[in-house]
Amino acid sequence: MLGAALTTIAATTPQPLYQATGWKAETNLGVYSLAPDPYQIVFADTTTRDQLTPYLKMPALQVTRQVGVTLTVANQIDTTPIGTCPDRHQIVVHLAYRPTGKPGMSIAYPCHAIADGSAWGGHMVIDTEYWTTTSWFSSDAGVNEARRRDTVTHELGHILGLAHPNQDLNGDGTVADGECVHTATGLRPVMCGPNRGNPVQVSAGTGRTAVSGMEAGRFSTEYDLPGLRQLLANYTLRQN
Numbered sequence: 001m002l003g004a005a006l007t008t009i010a011a012t013t014p015q016p017l018y019q020a021t022g023w024k025a026e027t028n029l030g031v032y033s034l035a036p037d038p039y040q041i042v043f044a045d046t047t048t049r050d051q052l053t054p055y056l057k058m059p060a061l062q063v064t065r066q067v068g069v070t071l072t073v074a075n076q077i078d079t080t081p082i083g084t085c086p087d088r089h090q091i092v093v094h095l096a097y098r099p100t101g102k103p104g105m106s107i108a109y110p111c112h113a114i115a116d117g118s119a120w121g122g123h124m125v126i127d128t129e130y131w132t133t134t135s136w137f138s139s140d141a142g143v144n145e146a147r148r149r150d151t152v153t154h155e156l157g158h159i160l161g162l163a164h165p166n167q168d169l170n171g172d173g174t175v176a177d178g179e180c181v182h183t184a185t186g187l188r189p190v191m192c193g194p195n196r197g198n199p200v201q202v203s204a205g206t207g208r209t210a211v212s213g214m215e216a217g218r219f220s221t222e223y224d225l226p227g228l229r230q231l232l233a234n235y236t237l238r239q240n
């Protein structure tokens, strides 16, 4: 009977999970989990703080309330240079013109704890041209603001350990931009690359949907939030 009991326990012990429908862990960058103790968002300078604080409050609150990891948007200025990991659990936000050299691309540099592969914090650099180039995304102010919000949350998701969940859904051998699972109403994961899978530039009047308007800048309930919760669960599961 003992043998049977042990078999049952082994079969039901949860294992760490690194991808599921609509989300994927950033294991290629060494991030396997999200630590349970608090993280803090700080800023490279006051201009960035003033401009981006409003964009970061909602996703930070989602992580705090809906994932269970306290994520605070602080007033603090942190001058740790990009390329150097900041203090543990600090997420430093920067603004820069075309930080990758490519038009419209923002970038995240996630760090990880070497001891356990948990998300450490890091740097995220948001492209300024979303604001400085007139009608960068579209001629629709609502679309433009939704895309800005999605981008900021998307880069934050990378720091917290989420990769692009894009996959070859149509079987043509290529994992394309925007090729991600979506809900019946067309909502894709905010981590769908690039920028929720929405084109950087959309024709006037065609880019706005009720979905993007309501969901702008939110980690999706269907995909991103379950992924972040699993990353948190992985922290404990990986200690075993």
Ligand SMILES: [Zn+2]
Pocket: 154, 158, 164, 193, 194, 195
């Ligand atoms: Zn990305």
